Amino acid sequence: MAVDKTIVAKIARLARINVPDERLEPLAAELNGILNWIAELDELKTDHVAPLASVTDHALPMRDDVVTDGNCLDDILSNVPESASGFFVVPKVVE
Amino acid sequence: MSNLVSGRTGDWEVVIGLEVHAQVTSKAKLFSGASASFGAAPNENVSLVDAAMPGMLPVINRECVYQAIRTGLGLKAKINLKSVFDRKNYFYADLPQGYQISQFKDPVVGEGVLRIVLADGSTRDIGIERLHLEQDAGKSMHDQHPSKSYIDLNRTGIALMEIVSRPDMRSSAEAASYVRKLRSILRYLETCDGNMEEGSLRADVNVSVRRPGEPLGTRTETKNLNSLRFIQLAIDHEVVRQIEVLEDGGEIDQETRLFDISTGATRTMRSKEDAHDYRYFPDPDLLPMVVTQDEVDELASCLPELPDDIRDRLIGNYGLSAYDASVITEERETALYYEAASNNADRKLVANWMTVELFGALNKSGQSLTDCLVSPKMLSALVGLISDGTISGRIAKDVFCEMFETGKDAATVVEEKGLKQVSDSDEIEVLIDEVLAANQDKVLEYRSGKDKLFGFFVGQVMKASRGQANPGMVNETLRIKLDVSS
Numbered sequence: 246m247a248v249d250k251t252i253v254a255k256i257a258r259l260a261r262i263n264v265p266d267e268r269l270e271p272l273a274a275e276l277n278g279i280l281n282w283i284a285e286l287d288e289l290k291t292d293h294v295a296p297l298a299s300v301t302d303h304a305l306p307m308r309d310d311v312v313t314d315g316n317c318l319d320d321i322l323s324n325v326p327e328s329a330s331g332f333f334v335v336p337k338v339v340e
Numbered sequence: 341m342s343n344l345v346s347g348r349t350g351d352w353e354v355v356i357g358l359e360v361h362a363q364v365t366s367k368a369k370l371f372s373g374a375s376a377s378f379g380a381a382p383n384e385n386v387s388l389v390d391a392a393m394p395g396m397l398p399v400i401n402r403e404c405v406y407q408a409i410r411t412g413l414g415l416k417a418k419i420n421l422k423s424v425f426d427r428k429n430y431f432y433a434d435l436p437q438g439y440q441i442s443q444f445k446d447p448v449v450g451e452g453v454l455r456i457v458l459a460d461g462s463t464r465d466i467g468i469e470r471l472h473l474e475q476d477a478g479k480s481m482h483d484q485h486p487s488k489s490y491i492d493l494n495r496t497g498i499a500l501m502e503i504v505s506r507p508d509m510r511s512s513a514e515a516a517s518y519v520r521k522l523r524s525i526l527r528y529l530e531t532c533d534g535n536m537e538e539g540s541l542r543a544d545v546n547v548s549v550r551r552p553g554e555p556l557g558t559r560t561e562t563k564n565l566n567s568l569r570f571i572q573l574a575i576d577h578e579v580v581r582q583i584e585v586l587e588d589g590g591e592i593d594q595e596t597r598l599f600d601i602s603t604g605a606t607r608t609m610r611s612k613e614d615a616h617d618y619r620y621f622p623d624p625d626l627l628p629m630v631v632t633q634d635e636v637d638e639l640a641s642c643l644p645e646l647p648d649d650i651r652d653r654l655i656g657n658y659g660l661s662a663y664d665a666s667v668i669t670e671e672r673e674t675a676l677y678y679e680a681a682s683n684n685a686d687r688k689l690v691a692n693w694m695t696v697e698l699f700g701a702l703n704k705s706g707q708s709l710t711d712c713l714v715s716p717k718m719l720s721a722l723v724g725l726i727s728d729g730t731i732s733g734r735i736a737k738d739v740f741c742e743m744f745e746t747g748k749d750a751a752t753v754v755e756e757k758g759l760k761q762v763s764d765s766d767e768i769e770v771l772i773d774e775v776l777a778a779n780q781d782k783v784l785e786y787r788s789g790k791d792k793l794f795g796f797f798v799g800q801v802m803k804a805s806r807g808q809a810n811p812g813m814v815n816e817t818l819r820i821k822l823d824v825s826s
Contacts, residue, residue, distance in 0.1 A: 259617055261431055299622075304630035310366050310403030313373030314387035321383055321391050321493075331382035332481070333491035335433045339482050 248276045343510040344552060347583045352549045354579050355556060356515050357507035360522060361500050362532040363476065363540040364407045370475055370499035371398030371441065378538055382492045390497040392436035397625050404499040405631065407531040408448050408473050409639050411501055414529045414646055415468050417452025419636050423472075425626045428618045434478030434491050442502075444620040447472035448629065454505075454525070455648055456517040461662050466518050467506030476500050495539075501532065507546065507556070512575035516568045519543055520670070524647050528672045542566045547578045549586065557582075558592040562599050562606050574599040578606050650675050658687040667695050673709050680716035685723045693723055697737065701744045713747035714740070722750035730754065731761045735807055763810040768801075768817055771809060775800045776821065786822060797822070 250269040253276065257264040264272065318331055327334040344351040369376050372389035389396040412419050424446040427439040449471035455463050478496040480489050503522065509515045523541055526532040534541050543566075548559035562578060565571045577599075582592055597606040647669040654665040668678045668691060682690035698719065702712060722740060725731050731739060731754055742753045754760055762768060775797060776783055786793040801814050 255617075259429075259619070299627045301627065303627055305400055305627040307402035307405065308368075308373065308399045310368050310401050311373065312368050312375045314368075314389070315372075315374035315385045317387070318383050320388065321386050327488075329484075329490065331384075331492075332484075333383070333433070333493070334485070334488050335491060337482060337485075337487050337489050338433050338480065339489075 248273050248280065343514075345549070345579060345583065347587050349587050351552060352579075352583050352586075353552045354510055354512075354575075355507045355548050355550065355559070356509035356512070356575060357546040357559075358505045358509070358515060358518060359544040359546070360503045360505075360519065361476075361542050361544075362411075362503060362522075362526055362534075364404050364473075364499035364501055365530060365532055366401060366403050366407060366499060368401055368403075369497040370401055370404050370473065372497055374497065376498045378540075380494055382490075383494060385494040386496065390436070390493055392438070398441065398623075400626070400629065401499065404473060405448065405629065406635075406639055407499070408471060408501050409631065409636060410529050410643060411503075411526065411531045412449030412452065412471055413636075413640050413643055414525050414531075415449070415452035415454055415471070415503075417468055417471065418450035419631075420446060420448055420450055421631055421633065421636070422446065423448040423629050425473075425623045425629065426620045427623045428474075428620055430618060432477070432480075433489060434480045434493070434496065436478075436493065436496065440475050440477065441623055441626070442474035442620075443472035446628075448631075454518065454521055456514065456521050457662075457666050458517065459513065464514070466508045466514075469504045469506050471501055471503045474500050474502055507548075507559075512572040512579075515545065515575055516572050519568060519571060521647075524670050524672075528644055528646055530644075536566050536568070539566055543571055545571060545575055545578075547575055547582070548592070549579060549582045557586075558594050560592065560595055560597050560606075562597045563609065565599055570599055570601065573604050574606055577604060581606065644672075647672075647675070654678075654687075654691075658682070658691075660688060660691050664691045664695050667699070671709075677709055677716050681719045681723075683720070685720045686727050689723050689726065690719065693719060693740075697740050701741070705744075712744070714743050718743060718749050725750055725754065729761060729763055729810065731759055732807070732811055735759050735761065759808060761810050762805055762808050763813060765813065765817070768805075768809055768813050769821075771801050771804050772797075772814070772817055772821055775804060783822070794818070794822070 250273055253264065253269045253273045322328045322331075322333070325333055344353055346352070364370070364376075366376050368374065369385075369387075369390065372387040374387040374390055375385040377385065389398060409419055423443055425441050426444040428442045428444070429439040431438055447470045451470070452468035454466050454468055456466055457463050476495050476498040478491055478493040480491055482489050484490045505518065509518060519541075523534040523536075526541070527534045532540060536542070542564050544561055544563050545565060546559045546561050548557040550557040560578060560582070562574045565574055578597070585592060596609045598609040599606050651665045651669045654660040654668065655662060660668070667674075669675045674694075678690065678694060681694070698712070698714065702709065722736060722743065725739075726733055726736050738757075739750055739753045739759060742748065742757070743750060746753075748756075779797070779800065782793055782796065786797075797818050798811070798814055801818065802809055802811065805814075
């Protein structure tokens with residue numbers, strides 16, 4: 246699996262990470278190293294094995310439908326750079 | 341029935357598939373214990389889990405899972421005993437996690453079917469591809485400040501069912517029928533309140549056009565339509581736009597579009613180059629979800645009777661018309677009202693009175709059935725008075741109006757206004773004699789062959805009785821008096 250400069254730039258953009266141009270090439274090399282290492286797993290035959298979503302044998306624990314949380318506006322807003330009348334305030338985002 | 345749309349260069353077939361987002365009826369959110377109620381103060385119903393504070397872990401609400409399964413059963417769909425939650429990754433200010441927890445590869449509900457009734461009364465089955473559970477996003481307000489957006493996370497994390505249809509619809513009317521029917525089923529099941537104005541039910545429409553018999557064309561997706569009318573308008577606009585582009589030799593871009601309520605047109609929301617790459621992967625915070633067949637069977641055994649079954653019963657057992665049966669079963673409240681009102685009365689007559697007089701009066705006054713003063717029992721009594729000949733159908737309409745206005749029962753109104761039907765043969769005979777005496781010339785004309793005047797005499801007698809004479813008896817007695825004594 247080969248990752249090139251363009252793919253690194255795309256992944257960085259999707260993850261909203263600012264990667265300067267001169268870092269794209271070295272990052273591609275690093276990622277290829279990781280991917281090649283993981284690719285060793287391809288040697289295993291998995292034709293008849295279902296994809297694994299979890300390594301434990303437990304099923305998902307569930308909660309009852311009861312309101313037990315919320316009403317903690319001060320906690321929720323305690324780290325925000327800006328708020329007004331209980332709202333988070335962010336730079337305008339309109340698609 | 342042909343649904344083809346003609347363009348300048350020939351006919352086109354429209355292909356529509358819908359993704360409906362239905363908010364699950366539950367007290368708490370899908371993965372947190374915060375309230376899922378509507379209308380709280382900004383960010384009041386938000387827990388640290390919903391705000392995606394570091395270290396918070398999601399725990400699923402069992403009731404939300406059961407609601408999804410109930411809905412699946414109502415859509416006659418396959419229930420998957422094992423399903424998986426995935427992360428759908430994208431950045432937006434009202435999505436604090438940076439991903440939506442959803443189900444991608446293994447949804448909780450698989451293929452099902454939904455029957456819609458077309459304009460001509462025939463029915464058609466629309467395929468359901470899947471139903472999965474996912475989190476709702478928060479709400480952004482862009483009109484509070486010139487350069488800022490205000491974010492309210494109350495809706496963040498509330499459970500949604502995304503119900504995906506097959507591309508089986510061929511017109512905007514069919515799409516509207518589909519949504520109306522789906523909403524009805526959800527409301528019968530009480531798994532979603534179906535309130536489109538509050539956003540509990542919204543649809544994304546996928547539309548493409550093709551020449552009849554050809555492979556599917558490229559589709560566009562118009563997002564977030566929250567009324568039946570907007571769904572129809574958006575589809576109709578998109579169909580015209582796509583046909584125009586294709587007939588001008590252009591190509592349709594596979595893209596996401598927005599419907600502008602003010603212009604009734606759709607416009608590009610995201611272009612293809614900017615298309616989202618969601619990078620789905622199984623959420624490592626959540627184990628695969630397992631439900632047992634016993635749980636599913638238990639849920640199935642507690643389902644209410646659904647509209648299709650009631651409709652079939654009303655037609656089959658009570659002899660109602662397909663139209664009346666459809667109208668009565670569309671809303672659960674209406675069906676329950678009908679059952680209560682017709683239990684001890686003429687079933688067909690009650691159906692008539694509901695679909696014509698009751699619904700007419702409700703429409704006119706803007707009231708809903710729940711705040712209507714005429715209870716099922718009162719309507720039943722009114723119909724009883726018609727059936728036993730106490731009042732005529734025409735008088736009953738006046739009685740009904742009075743009942744609707746004042747909440748008095750039928751017997752009281754009839755008593756107070758002296759509206760009881762005159763079925764006394766002596767009284768009717770006196771009335772007829774008076775009318776005949778006052779219209780000697782017409783009597784002669786009638787007897788010399790002007791048959792049409794019969795209706796005139798009936799009208800005069802009914803008028804003289806202020807509408808209260810039993811019309812059957814008036815007819816009969818008039819016939820005897822006019823014909824026999826000639």
